[in-house]
Amino acid sequence: MLSQEDKEFLTWWEANNKREKKLITQLSVGLPLGLAFGFPILLSVLFRGWYKNMPYVSGSQLTVILIAVLLIIVFYAIFRMRFKWELNEQRYNELKEKQAREATITENELS
Structure with missing residues (x-):
């Protein structure tokens, strides 16, 4: 016998299956968690004064690092939601x- 929670899930999933599969929906829902995952990486690079042994990061390297962190955030958001x-x-x-x-x-028992 299905529980009430299972029945509610079936109803919800039948209504929201197509919407949940769209890339835009996956990004909008998964991006906050992706930001929470990638933001500390970005902060550690931007505020490198806390770790004295960290090598100097030039402007061109910073651009590459920013792009890489953004790609990590987007990948994590989409992968998690998929x-x-x-x-x-x-x-x-x-x-x-x-x-x-x-x-x-049930049908077999009734027969």
Whole structure:
């Protein structure tokens, strides 16, 4: 028997499956966590005075580092949200199979 939480998830996923798969939605939802992941890296490079043994970073190197950190942030945001989408899709398929099995068992018992 499916729990109330499982039924609510099935309803929600059927309504939001297509929207959650869009790249723009994945970026808008995943970007804050990606920023939380990449922002400390950026801060450690920009404020390099806290670590005395860190080599000097010139302006051209800083540009490359900024681009790399931005790519890390975007990659992390998209990868995380696609992984989350796959997990939700797998959960949805498993619950649908469970629901179909329960319906078959109920039909067999009634026969």
